[in-house]
Amino acid sequence: MEDSKVDTILEAARRRFAQYGLSKTTMNEIAADIGMSKASLYYYFPDKERLFVAVVEKDMQEFVTAIGQLIDKPSRASFKLKKYITVRNDLFHRLLTLSKIVNASQTYELFNPVFNELKLTMFKREKELIERILHLGAEEKEFKKVSVPAYAELFVSAMIGLRAGGLYIETGDDVARYEKISRQTQMFMDIFLAYLQPDK
């Protein structure tokens, strides 16, 4: 019962955020959308930022679950890693729409301390997923032996960076930015995988 109420709130919030962005959405509007009193909404979420974080967290949890299933399936480690990047780019594209980051100055609000914990959690989870893939690749002799934690951290940090770099694009066009990030993560993936090839 609790869970379904929270889900209802999250769905309504997601719709608002996706259509109007974080800054132009109010708690009142979300409450009105689902016929809930403002007091009830505040009972579940103390402020708009925390509600936004909950929406993002749900997406991230789904991402982590999807990647976990991907890892468990029998496939080459390099395939898993490539798939990881595609799924990750899709996730962040969705999150981008959610927060309506249309130019770099608007990312400002996303650096609110409320989001730091979320980013740190995501970083750790992603690192664990990549570690699993690198371990699998080494076990199957598909990758050469490297320090798994160090290279997993490098991989995730680079992913974050290429996304940040995408914000430096001069056009305010979301599609162009998404394409640029996709292209760059693909290039990074290629040099990363080339490096992991076992020496012949």
Next chain:
Amino acid sequence: MEDSKVDTILEAARRRFAQYGLSKTTMNEIAADIGMSKASLYYYFPDKERLFVAVVEKDMQEFVTAIGQLIDKPSRASFKLKKYITVRNDLFHRLLTLSKIVNASQTYELFNPVFNELKLTMFKREKELIERILHLGAEEKEFKKVSVPAYAELFVSAMIGLRAGGLYIETGDDVARYEKISRQTQMFMDIFLAYLQPDK
């Protein structure tokens, strides 16, 4: 005359920022340090953020000049690229001290829109420098032929990302963070250079 006054202000501002950080420094204190009236200081710099940007810009200009000289010297392109990373890490270590970013939440102030233009400028300048190094390497057949603008952009974006990733470290210790960033940029460099090796 103008220039030397500006230099005096920048030096005083640098000392304050380095010792107390951006948020704990006031325009009054900087003016007092050099026996200048507050009105005169504001004549040169309309606010603290712009003064901070000017201090950072000076560092960046020195960096760009130093790398330009490095590029002109006869040496292997891979050496230039490695040296670039060392000099860049030193620069950002100094800038880190300047703004006293001791934990991720304090980076908040650095995402002030005032700094966005600065970051975009720096991104473009770095990209040009890396392009020059990649061209030199290709000319000398030290590197294989790749799309120079695309790989230069990948390189600079990854550098930005590894720095951002450094902020995800759990300890608030500047030295540990600096070491982590140095290690990761070194690892990235190794896989980047390995990829650029001409096919045999």
